[in-house]
Amino acid sequence: xxxxxxIFERSVKSRIFKRREVLMPxxxxxxxxxxxxxxxxxxxxxxxxxxxxxxxxVFIYGLTGTGKTAVTRFVLKKLEEKAGELRVPVRGIYVxxxxxxxxxxxxxxxxxxxxxxVPFTGLSTGEVFSRLVKKLRGRAGVLIVVLDEIDFxxxxxxxxxxxxxxxxxxMLDGGSKVSIIGITNSVRFVESLDPxxxxxxxxxEMVFPPYTAEQIRDxxxxxxxxxxxxxxxxxxxxxxxxxxxxREHGDARRALDLLRVAGEIAERRGLDRVTRSHVMxxxxxxxxxxxxxxxxxxxLHGKLVLASIVMATGGGRHYTTTGEVYDLYLQLTSSINxxxxxxxxxxxxxxxxxxxxxxxxxxxxxxxxxxxxVIELASDAEAIIEALSEDPMLDGVLEVIERRAGVSVxxxxxx
Numbered sequence: 318x319x320x321x322x323x324i325f326e327r328s329v330k331s332r333i334f335k336r337r338e339v340l341m342p343x344x345x346x347x348x349x350x351x352x353x354x355x356x357x358x359x360x361x362x363x364x365x366x367x368x369x370x371x372x373x374x375v376f377i378y379g380l381t382g383t384g385k386t387a388v389t390r391f392v393l394k395k396l397e398e399k400a401g402e403l404r405v406p407v408r409g410i411y412v413x414x415x416x417x418x419x420x421x422x423x424x425x426x427x428x429x430x431x432x433x434x435v436p437f438t439g440l441s442t443g444e445v446f447s448r449l450v451k452k453l454r455g456r457a458g459v460l461i462v463v464l465d466e467i468d469f470x471x472x473x474x475x476x477x478x479x480x481x482x483x484x485x486x487x488m489l490d491g492g493s494k495v496s497i498i499g500i501t502n503s504v505r506f507v508e509s510l511d512p513x514x515x516x517x518x519x520x521x522e523m524v525f526p527p528y529t530a531e532q533i534r535d536x537x538x539x540x541x542x543x544x545x546x547x548x549x550x551x552x553x554x555x556x557x558x559x560x561x562x563x564r565e566h567g568d569a570r571r572a573l574d575l576l577r578v579a580g581e582i583a584e585r586r587g588l589d590r591v592t593r594s595h596v597m598x599x600x601x602x603x604x605x606x607x608x609x610x611x612x613x614x615x616x617l618h619g620k621l622v623l624a625s626i627v628m629a630t631g632g633g634r635h636y637t638t639t640g641e642v643y644d645l646y647l648q649l650t651s652s653i654n655x656x657x658x659x660x661x662x663x664x665x666x667x668x669x670x671x672x673x674x675x676x677x678x679x680x681x682x683x684x685x686x687x688x689x690x691v692i693e694l695a696s697d698a699e700a701i702i703e704a705l706s707e708d709p710m711l712d713g714v715l716e717v718i719e720r721r722a723g724v725s726v727x728x729x730x731x732x
Contacts (some may be wrong), residue, residue, distance in 0.1 A: 333581075345387055345394065349387055359388060359523065360395070374497045382567070385465075406457055407458060411463045412464055413466060414469050423464070454490060464498070499518055530562075531559075533563055536573075537559055551592045554593060557596050582595045605700040613704055618666060624714070625646040638691060649717075667690070
């Protein structure tokens with residue numbers, strides 16, 4: 318199998334990448350272009366920790382890819398370095414609430430970062446919180462907890478854990494202090510919080526504006542210099558990545574993903590140049606992966622409603638209505654013999670799918686017949702059905718969905 322050796326050899330001696338990790342989402346660069354004002358403000362907010370004082374809690378808003386996480390982790394890194402020089406006990410803990418998507422796991426991650434042993438399951442959330450409080454009472458210093466994508470946790474499980482964490486200082490003595498940084502993509506998220514949580518968490522608020530195409534281009538050029546071998550990018554690659562990402566509300570993360578995946582496509586083919594066509598291929602590949610990740614995260618009834626929309630908009634149709642979707646949803650639930658939810662709940666699920674970017678729904682007037690919601694797919698039908706095929710609960714209806722949608726996709730392989 319000499320071809321495997323060839324693949325590995327090309328990977329070891331890449332003609333495309335110099336440091337691929339520079340383009341990864343979790344990489345924190347030493348320079349963050351066009352976020353100097355946000356860095357300055359967050360650093361000033363957290364600076365009292367260097368005097369042993371508790372900084373104000375901070376709530377950070379902004380669309381995806383506007384630098385919220387990168388700025389927060391950058392400032393925390395610098396804060397910890399300065400605290401080390403001054404021999405002041407300051408610690409930052411980062412938790413992504415989309416990945417640790419239960420109150421138990423969020424609290425367990427914080428506790429384990431402080432060397433508190435917590436089993437994977439078996440304790441109540443209250444017990445994990447009690448162990449965390451006990452540990453904090455035994456240590457001095459300032460702890461800054463970053464809860465990234467906090468809206469994902471609260472939407473699923475409520476804001477009880479957030480309430481506990483924002484009130485934790487009331488249970489500690491003067492030597493230990495905790496500050497919270499909440500990060501969300503939703504500007505309206507804070508409106509859904511309990512007033513007590515809202516008042517505690519929003520002591521300081523920061524809003525990160527979207528990047529312009531020119532700013533994204535600056536970011537890409539800075540990263541590309543570190544990430545790629547000299548001269549491998551065609552001149553129009555970075556401008557194209559910046560322009561495509563600027564259409565997505567100034568999403569620098571998407572631009573970096575486009576640039577990285579374009580490079581990976583060229584590398585897999587043994588090429589020594591990254592071209593415009595590789596960027597367009599990367600765009601399609603990323604979109605399919607994004608759709609798959611979102612669809613996999615949906616509960617069963619969310620998948621069934623989405624499948625109903627795919628069916629209703631198939632066969633040359635470009636839109637449907639809530640009533641048509643509900644009729645198809647009833648047929649699907651009946652065919653797999655599960656209990657249906659109400660029309661009102663399906664309407665709510667449609668709104669959630671709209672927020673996730675899988676569909677677009679808009680209310681239109683029908684004159685004397687009132688108003689109705691017109692629904693269109695915003696994602697590729699084949700990519701959606703391919704992701705749905707991974708759920709064994711839907712095995713019995715996949716052929717019906719594909720036939721009505723007018724597409725055929727790869728089947729989920731049996732283990």
